[in-house]
Amino acid sequence: xxxxxxxxxxAELNDRGWRLxxxxxxxxxxxxxxxxxxxxxxxxxxNLLESQGEAISLSTIYRSLKLMSxxxxxxxxxxxxxxxxxxxxxPFPHHHDHLICVRCNKTIEFKNDSILKIGxxxxxxxxxxLLDCQLTVxxxxxxxxxxxxxx
Numbered sequence: 001x002x003x004x005x006x007x008x009x010x011a012e013l014n015d016r017g018w019r020l021x022x023x024x025x026x027x028x029x030x031x032x033x034x035x036x037x038x039x040x041x042x043x044x045x046x047n048l049l050e051s052q053g054e055a056i057s058l059s060t061i062y063r064s065l066k067l068m069s070x071x072x073x074x075x076x077x078x079x080x081x082x083x084x085x086x087x088x089x090x091p092f093p094h095h096h097d098h099l100i101c102v103r104c105n106k107t108i109e110f111k112n113d114s115i116l117k118i119g120x121x122x123x124x125x126x127x128x129x130l131l132d133c134q135l136t137v138x139x140x141x142x143x144x145x146x147x148x149x150x151x
Contacts, residue, residue: 012071024054027064031074031088037109039077039085072131089132097134101141 005097009028010020030045040064046058047097065086068074077098092094095116099108100111112135140148 016065016071020135024064024068026054026056027061027068027071034087035069039087039107041085043083045086069130075132075134077134078136088117095133097136099137099139101144102138103140103144103147106141107145134138 009024013020013024026049027045030048031040042058042061045065046056046061049056049061064083065074065076069076069086072089074086078083091106095113096109097115099110102104110142115135116133120130121146122128123130123133
């Protein structure tokens, strides 16, 4: 996994026959500046960019998110809300996984280096280049468990 700058993203896109558009660079910058633990859906990103005066269409955002996820720049997450969220794909030691409440969608990030190590070892053994390795644990948080108990 690589930490991307605008110049390294430009080089990788060029190697693949694509180019670094101003929209892709803007989207990368947004994810690089996100506070730790924050994830954005395509719609969240669209609304954020619109509030900053950026005119990037929702379809361009969807295409850019998909491309950056395939390249391993972003992680595509299913956080139990019925749509995908994205975050920067951080290499070790910043790599993390997610614990999600299936009732209220509260999401907790946690670290367990053994998950990433197993993913890296398995990919290497099979001759793959690892782009991402993530574990998403679906559970019911303590607050929602209490709400389920009979009174």
